[in-house]
Structures are given as C-alpha cells and as structure tokens.
Amino acid sequence: MDERLGIAGAGAIACGLAATAARTAEVVLWARSDGSAQRARARVAKTCAKFEGNPVDPERVRVVTDLEALATATFVVEAVVEDQGHKAALLNDLADHAAPDAVLATTTSSLSIADLALAARRPGQFVGLHVFNPVPRMKLVELVFPHTATTETRTRAQALCQALEKTAVEVPDIPGFVVNRLLFPYLFSAVELMSETLLSPEDVDNCMMLGAGQPMGPIALLDFVGLDVAQAIGEAIGATIPAKLRALVAKGCLGRKSGQGFYTYE
Secondary structure (H helix, E strand, O other): OOOOEEEEOOOHHHHHHHHHHOOOOOEEEEOOOHHHHHHHHHHHHHHHOOOOOOOOOHHHEEEEOOHHHHHHOOEEEEOOOOOHHHHHHHHHHHHHHOOOOOEEEEOOOOOOHHHHHHHHOOOOOEEEEEEOOOOOOOOEEEEEOOOOOOHHHHHHHHHHHHHOOOEEEEOOOOOOOOHHHHHHHHHHHHHHHHHHHOOOHHHHHHHHHHHHOOOOOHHHHHHHHOHHHHHHHHHHHOOOOOHHHHHHHHOOOOEHHHOEOOOEOO
C-alpha cells in the first residue's frame, strides 16, 4: 500500500478496516479513551486471527489515544458514530493534526459528503469511503466525492480501495448513497409487515432467506447493523421508521451489540 493509513475511531468499522489494511501495511488507529483503546486492541486481534490461511499480526495496528499520532498518516479515515455533529467535530480536529497533503475521509453510510468536507476544511482532499460491515469480508466500497475533490484525491482513493482488495463504485452524494437508499426502506417494511401480521422475526427472516436466497433475513440484518444506526440512516434518507424499531432504540435495545434487539443474544 502506498498510503500510510490512519483511522480515527474504535468501533466495528474502524477496527475491521484497520485489520484489513494491516494485511499490506502498518496502521495507526486512534481511540478516544484508554478503555476504548483496550477494547479496540482486543477487537483488532480477534479480527486479524480470522483471516483464513493468512493470519495478520495485530501488532501491525498501533492503537493510540493522541490525535497527534495521526500526523504521519497520508490518508486519514474518520470512523465514528453515524451522527453529523460527532463526525463534523472530529473531522475539524483531524484537519488540525493531519499532514497538509493528507486526504481526509469519512465512513458515513448516509450523511452529506459535501457538508462533511466543509467541516474537514479540506474540500479538495476529501472523500466518502463507505465500507461495509464486516469489513474483511464485504467487497464493496461506495466512493463518494464532493464536487471540489481534486483529480489526485480521486486517484488516491481508488488506489487505496484496490490495495484493500475492494471493489470501488463511485456513487452520487445523495442521502444513503445507493445501498442504504435501496436497502433500508425494504428492512423497515419487513418490520411493519411483522407488526401487521404478528409473524415472528424468525418466520420473516426464513421467508426471505429460503425464498429469496438472502444470506441474512431483514430483521436479523437490522440487529446486526444496530437499531440506533438503522434509525439514524432512516432519518437521513427520509424513510418512515417503524414505531417498533423506535421503541426498541428508546429502551436501549440496539441489536447484537447490546445483547437485545428484535432477537435476544447471549
């Protein structure tokens, strides 16, 4: 990999991206606190061990808590919670710490790339890099450029995706881009159907897996994504969010990550 990759974030997407990139280069990952850093190290190590036939040394991912450590990176990716305020504030901070020639990127799945580019104060050196969870397995990256992005930024972003062994598809800067713009209305309709018919989550999911050949049913997929994330995406794309989903989020039942969503997890 030609770029020195820095990642700001310690969640599933950030750690999955770090482990994936560590196959070909050393990576610096920033976490907000010591506790987050410790959890990130464990998550990266677990992910690195899963690469079949070619385990990755987790020590290739250096986890830090000081943003200044990202100053040596040439490509810095923000990967925090799907919230405009949080992302904009962090990107503004990253602009102060990143090298002048570094490209800044965001992993947002639904927010305006043009707005985040303004927050990052690098309109020519900015890109939306929408990777999918789990990052090591999912091959697609939706590349989203603000109209101000330079040719060099576009070339470097494409090259980074190639180095990560991902298929990059350039998509327009519209709410939800392509995948989530099409996917989440379908997922929400599955919740509404479940409520209307009193079908169980298992029955709805089995219908779509066995009848439509989907690897994961819509209800399980919502739990996997995170119900809070699903709600945020729905709001961003202007979709009608089911009352049942909103109620679960209000109770803190966020899916797999909280142990309870539409399903219960051990």
